[in-house]
Amino acid sequence: MSSSFASPLSAIALIVRRSLRQHALSSLVTIVSVALAAGLLMSVFSIKQQTHNAFTSGATGFDAVLGARGSQLQLVLNSVFHLETSPGNIPYSSYLAIKRDPRVRWAIPYAVGDNYKGYRVVGTTEEFYDRYTYGDEQKLAFEGSGRMFREAYGEAVVGSMAAQATGLTYGSTFNTFHGLNFDEKAQHSTEFIVTGILKPTGTPIDRVVWIPLEGYYRMGGHEPRDKKTGKIIEIKPGVAIPDEYKEVSAVMLKLRSGGSGASLDVEMNQQGNIRTLAWPIGKVMADLFYKIAWANQVLEFVAYLVAIVAGAAILASIYNTMNERRREFAILRALGAKRSVVFSAIVAESATIAALGSLLGYVVYGVLISVAASIVRAKAGVVLDVTAYHEALRLTPIGMTLLGALVGIVPAWKAYSTDVATNLVPTS
Amino acid sequence: MESLLSIRDLRKSFRAPDGREQAVIDVPSFDLAAAGQVALRGESGSGKTTLLHLIAGILRPDSGSILLDGIDLAQCSESQRDQLRAQHIGYIFQTFNLLQGYSALENIELAMRFGGTLDRSRARALLDRVGLADRMHYHPRQLSVGQQQRVAVARALANKPKLVLADEPTGNLDFRRASESLALIREVCSENGAALLLVSHDRAILNSFDTQHDLRNLNRAMAPLDDSYVEAGAASGSPQEVSK
Numbered sequence: 001m002s003s004s005f006a007s008p009l010s011a012i013a014l015i016v017r018r019s020l021r022q023h024a025l026s027s028l029v030t031i032v033s034v035a036l037a038a039g040l041l042m043s044v045f046s047i048k049q050q051t052h053n054a055f056t057s058g059a060t061g062f063d064a065v066l067g068a069r070g071s072q073l074q075l076v077l078n079s080v081f082h083l084e085t086s087p088g089n090i091p092y093s094s095y096l097a098i099k100r101d102p103r104v105r106w107a108i109p110y111a112v113g114d115n116y117k118g119y120r121v122v123g124t125t126e127e128f129y130d131r132y133t134y135g136d137e138q139k140l141a142f143e144g145s146g147r148m149f150r151e152a153y154g155e156a157v158v159g160s161m162a163a164q165a166t167g168l169t170y171g172s173t174f175n176t177f178h179g180l181n182f183d184e185k186a187q188h189s190t191e192f193i194v195t196g197i198l199k200p201t202g203t204p205i206d207r208v209v210w211i212p213l214e215g216y217y218r219m220g221g222h223e224p225r226d227k228k229t230g231k232i233i234e235i236k237p238g239v240a241i242p243d244e245y246k247e248v249s250a251v252m253l254k255l256r257s258g259g260s261g262a263s264l265d266v267e268m269n270q271q272g273n274i275r276t277l278a279w280p281i282g283k284v285m286a287d288l289f290y291k292i293a294w295a296n297q298v299l300e301f302v303a304y305l306v307a308i309v310a311g312a313a314i315l316a317s318i319y320n321t322m323n324e325r326r327r328e329f330a331i332l333r334a335l336g337a338k339r340s341v342v343f344s345a346i347v348a349e350s351a352t353i354a355a356l357g358s359l360l361g362y363v364v365y366g367v368l369i370s371v372a373a374s375i376v377r378a379k380a381g382v383v384l385d386v387t388a389y390h391e392a393l394r395l396t397p398i399g400m401t402l403l404g405a406l407v408g409i410v411p412a413w414k415a416y417s418t419d420v421a422t423n424l425v426p427t428s
Numbered sequence: 429m430e431s432l433l434s435i436r437d438l439r440k441s442f443r444a445p446d447g448r449e450q451a452v453i454d455v456p457s458f459d460l461a462a463a464g465q466v467a468l469r470g471e472s473g474s475g476k477t478t479l480l481h482l483i484a485g486i487l488r489p490d491s492g493s494i495l496l497d498g499i500d501l502a503q504c505s506e507s508q509r510d511q512l513r514a515q516h517i518g519y520i521f522q523t524f525n526l527l528q529g530y531s532a533l534e535n536i537e538l539a540m541r542f543g544g545t546l547d548r549s550r551a552r553a554l555l556d557r558v559g560l561a562d563r564m565h566y567h568p569r570q571l572s573v574g575q576q577q578r579v580a581v582a583r584a585l586a587n588k589p590k591l592v593l594a595d596e597p598t599g600n601l602d603f604r605r606a607s608e609s610l611a612l613i614r615e616v617c618s619e620n621g622a623a624l625l626l627v628s629h630d631r632a633i634l635n636s637f638d639t640q641h642d643l644r645n646l647n648r649a650m651a652p653l654d655d656s657y658v659e660a661g662a663a664s665g666s667p668q669e670v671s672k
Contacts, residue, residue: 011541014534022529331525334486335583336514336542338507420486421478424525 008341015332015345016352023321027353030310030317034357037303037310038400039364044303045392046365047372048296050384052289054376055081056282060203061134064261064279066090066098066107066251066268072278073288079110079250080281081204081380082120085180086112090275092246098253103260106131109248111216116174118182119162121209123216126151131254134201146170146196151212156192159208160200161381168194168209176211178221190219204381213248217241255279307400314353315407318346322414329415330423339416346412347405354404358397365393431495432590432623433460433483438492439649440478452478453489454649458641462590465614465624467637474643476627480593483625484517485509497590514542518584518622520613522596524576526568532579533564536586543587554582557616574605581613585620592617594626598633610636 020027060080067075068088077084092109099107108131111123129140129148142148142157149155158168168174172194178186192211200206216222223232224245233245255261261279268277278284329342366386373384440453452475460466470476481487483494485501488509494501496516501509513519526535536551555564558578560571568576577597584592597613598606610626610633617624626633627643634640 007541007544007546010546011538014530014538014541018527018529018534327525328527328529331527332538332542333510334484334513334519334521334525335539336510336587338510340507341542421481424521425523 008338008344011337012341012345012348016349019321019325019345019349020352023317026317026321030313030353031357031360033313034310034354034400034404035360035364037306038358038361038396039368041303041307041400042361042365042390042392042396043368043372044296044299045396046388046390047369047384048299049390050369050373050386050388051376051382052286053388054382054384055285055380056289060281061132061205062252062281063255064253064264064277064281066094066253066275066277067249069274069276072269072276072284075250075276075278076281076284078112079252081382082112082122082208083380086249087276089247089249090251092243092248094275095248095251096243098251101264103256103264105254105256107254108132108252109213110250110252111213111222111247112249113180113222114176114178114188114216114219115180115182116162116168116176116209117166119159119166119207119209120180121176121211121216123211123213125213128210129157132205134203134205138201140201141199142196143199144170144197146198149195149210149212149215151214153212154190154192154215155195156209156211156215157196157198158194158210159198159206159381161206161377162209163194163197166209168197170194170197176209176219188219188221190215202383207381214241217246253279307403310357310400311354311403311407314350314404315410317353318350318408319411319414322411325415326418326423327425329418330420333418333420334424342418343412343416346415347408350408350411351401351405355397355401357404358400361396361400362393430462431459432462432464432497433458433625434493434495435459435483436493436495438479438482438494439490440475440482440487441490451649453482453647455479455492455646456648458646460591460623460625463618463621463623464639465617465637466626467634467640468625468627468643468646469629469631469634469640470627470643471629475647475649476643477595479643479647480519480595480625480627483591484519484593485513514539515544515587516590518586518589518592520577520580520584520592520594520597522599524568524580524600526576526579526583528568531565531567532560532571532582535568535579536583539583539586545587551582551586554585554616555579557619558582558612573600574609577601577609578612581609581616585616585622588620589622592622592624594624596628597626598628598630603632606630606633 062080065075065079067079068090070087074084074087078086095107095109098104108124108128112120114121126148133139149157173191175191176188177183178188217224218235223235224241225232235241264277265279268275332342369386373386376382376384435455435458438453438455439451441449441451444450468476478487482489489502492502499512501512504512530538532555533551536554537546537548540546540551552564555561558581560575560578563571563575594613598609601609614624628634
């Protein structure tokens with residue numbers, strides 16, 4: 001089975017294996033440093049893409065948001081992602097008008113301004129449960145025997161994350177707190193009972209405590225006021241609040257078509273100056289990512305630097321063994337190994353360290369993206385797809401292995417240049 | 429009988445520390461028959477290691493020819509000499525030069541890989557032949573000096589070489605072990621049809637050969653420089669390194 005090609009390759013493989021074993025500690029440390037670099041590199045690119053996709057894909061279940069005149073981004077962050085303060089309220093009549101608009105498939109009002117233990121409390125209508133879909137047109141569902149609140153009652157339903165974090169369960173009673181930030185002293189007196197815990201959706205609604213819009217108006221601090229006099233309108237139990245006194249923070253919209261959005265955009269944002277239409281939501285968020293692209297570039301730059309440092313670590317770890325290995329190279333040459341074989345063995349050793357580090361880098365990547373996903377989920381309710389493929393997952397190991405081979409050329413040249421006759425004698 | 433090894437007008441010089449070119453090898457003629465066994469008497473400084481390195485293709489002569497089975501090593505490229513050495517020449521060093529990170533078996537298998545053919549059963553058989561069947565997976569540091577030398581003998585024969593070079597192969601052994609070792613080397617060379625060119629300064633070893641030469645009679649070059657150069661340079665074959 002003589003083969004002038006396979007045998008040198010198998011010899012190189014054996015030399016690499018034995019060298020890694022002989023220098024196990026330094027090899028392991030270097031492999032770990034490469035793993036950290038590869039994992040970081042893959043994570044930076046993958047998390048960037050996943051975050052971008054999660055916030056801009058439109059998988060939040062809405063096409064557009066109508067709100068007070070102001071920043072579209074603030075409106076989206078506040079009403080869709082429940083992250084920002086509200087830019088202000090709009091009259092209830094605006095909600096009724098947009099709901100009747102033929103370009104709108106459905107419209108759901110939101111009233112924000114309270115929290116429960118730091119989680120947003122949003123007033124809305126029962127229609128939210130009937131209309132809202134997420135992901136692949138999935139409808140909302142309750143855990144166990146839960147059900148949607150009734151608008152005329154002090155009932156509430158709780159998003160899955162909010163329930164888990166606050167301890168609210170089916171049948172729990174609670175009082176909301178005024179403001180978007182939790183302040184124990186700002187507790188409302190109105191008590192709500194939990195009628196259902198929503199199943200996880202992987203959208204920001206998981207982080208919300210939902211109450212009836214009517215209930216929201218009837219809480220102390222949210223009472224409707226007469227717009228002319230500024231006086232609080234007295235609300236009697238069982239008596240409906242006149243629409244002219246009511247306001248909403250935002251109206252969440254599902255449109256009939258893209259053209260509907262375009263014409264509404266012109267009508268609200270360019271011709272009007274009272275309300276703001278954030279449409280399409282994905283584009284609004286994409287603009288945000290565009291504005292903070294420099295931050296991603298900084299992260300990428302740091303990740304590349306770490307990768308270069310890992311390459312330098314490979315170079316140093318192998319180069320430092322060159323002196324002690326001169327006799328080994330001389331013996332290999334005396335046995336008939338060509339210079340190219342010795343050279344290739346060192347390059348292969350360097351590339352192998354980088355390749356093994358890159359493989360271990362997948363573990364680091366798994367940990368990093370899982371941590372990042374849990375943070376994003378906790379902070380924004382958005383789910384990152386940790387299993388999603390990104391080109392970096394393929395290119396990073398290839399790139400790191402090539403980098404390993406490249407830096408291996410320096411010590412390999414030293415091995416290549418080893419004088420056989422001089423180094424065959426033992427050194428003390 | 430036809431010569432396996434034929435040397436003509438072989439010359440090799442090194443640059444001495446003082447910058448002068450110093451001839452170390454000047455051998456007008458030397459022949460070794462196929463499967464023949466010849467001993468060379470070589471004292472320190474006689475250029476014996478340099479001569480063996482030249483025959484092995486590790487060093488390139490300044491002039492002259494070294495015909496091994498009809499191929500002139502002096503005309504071969506370094507890569508060709510490497511290949512010839514791997515496939516046709518076995519080399520037993522005084523210090524054995526076993527690879528420390530490799531087992532006895534791997535030392536032999538690696539030599540086979542360089543020769544182009546890995547034959548594991550032959551590698552095991554060779555170790556069995558030199559009495560190390562139960563030490564195949566031992567590393568050199570786990571073996572006695574005598575056992576290490578036997579691994580070196582087995583490794584030299586790994587690729588069924590036409591010629592085995594032995595440089596003071598018993599220099600690190602006591603008298604009894606040296607005799608046993610020499611007998612083993614000669615036997616396995618005979619069994620494998622390999623010619624043996626052994627260099628030693630031990631008279632007892634030399635006298636066991638039917639054919640022996642004194643290297644001083646073969647090599648017209650004078651022993652170079654001072655004693656320190658002579659001792660170390662003879663072992664390494666590289667005066668420049670010694671001077672460092």
